Amino acid sequence: MNRVVIVDFGMGNLRSIGNKIKKLRIPYEITSDTKLIEMADKLILPGVGHFKTALQNLKSLNLFDILNKKVLFDRVPIFGICLGVQLFCNYSEEGNIEGFGWIDAEVVRFKIKDKLKYKIPHIGWNNVNVVNSNSLDKFINEEDKFYFVHSYHINCIDKSVIWMTTNYEYEFVSAIHKDNIYGTQFHPEKSHDIGMELLKKFAEL
């Protein structure tokens, strides 16, 4: 049984991810029900919005502890997208608040010098460089572009968790991987076929 649960904590665009998983013909659920999350074989944590609001929502829906348990003890594969992956970090400048702390990293605002050329949020298509390869990324080429929308990015203190980086005036971490924990700053669900392929690889883990 391969049951993918997309965690609904009231942040962002869940339907587009659900539609993508559906097209892959993989059973999935979009839910905030802790019982269903408990039964999940794979977890996807999406998210658009403010870091602080996201954490407040996770806590008020009683999802914080169950996610900790699923990820750290049951070792269920989890994929964080955009704000979702940022929540995996120790801390975020956005709201000065602590995250799950699954990866040793912090979330900081883009510090751009050339403000005419590099507008914030970083919205649009950009390349990724695979720094530490894993079984999910074999198909990614250097020309491939993914869709980004964000004003904050991850700074890894533990460099070994860096999966991919991307350049926007400077090099920032655009994906992380540590054991059963995966996450991308970009939106695979909005990145045409190449993004679908990445979600497929994760769902097939």
Add this chain to the structure above:
Amino acid sequence: MFRPRIIPVLLLKDFGLVKSIKFKKYRYVGDPINAVKIFNDKKVDELAFLDITASREKRLISLDFVYKVGDEANMPFGVGGGIRSLDDIRKILKLGAEKVILNTIACENIDFVRHAAEEFGSSTITICVDVKKNIFGKYQVVCNNARKKLKIPLNEYLQMLEYKGAGELIIQSVDRDGTYQGYDLQLIKSVSELVTIPVIALGGAKDYQDFKDAVLKSYASAVAAGSLFVFHGPRRAVLINYPTNEEINNIFREI
């Protein structure tokens, strides 16, 4: 390397896809959902849907329509038309839209932009600013399908939008709409220099050279067009089109 987005803007009127010239002379173009399917095949960067009569008719863009687009679209899409409450935004996002596009409400109550940005995050909130030159050649913000002039000067309005938390700005030249005269590069440049959020150029694009100019000469973060993507040839025959990946790479080779 970062690549600017190329965004088809699709106008809706009475459930059909239409295209205007200078916000007038609407012409029926086709079925919007069919257009989404074609744009899917062409791997479009992003789509924007604007229901141009919703605000005037005091209603929200059809949620049933947004639902259908959410089913079809493989790319991010923004939705605008008659949005007046946080609840409207919540519903639209839930149906799969990546962002909402505000126009009338931002002109009427700029604090709504702040509320929306705080609730849903800045990157979800795009403001479409319609700009028209007055008889003295001065840029003015207009709203309600260019029927009403905003009293606040353009620059002041744009700075307020940024301050209130707008995620990006679509700068639409009403005078160039549907005219194929090219973007108003001076307007786009002045806005890019003023704000630190992404600026999307809209109004007047006739060919891919215009995309290049908007980015290289006017620092647009993205380029948008209507007519260019739905019409073809001097007779403006309806033909949905979009540059191929190779063409896009060529357009932006120099950046």
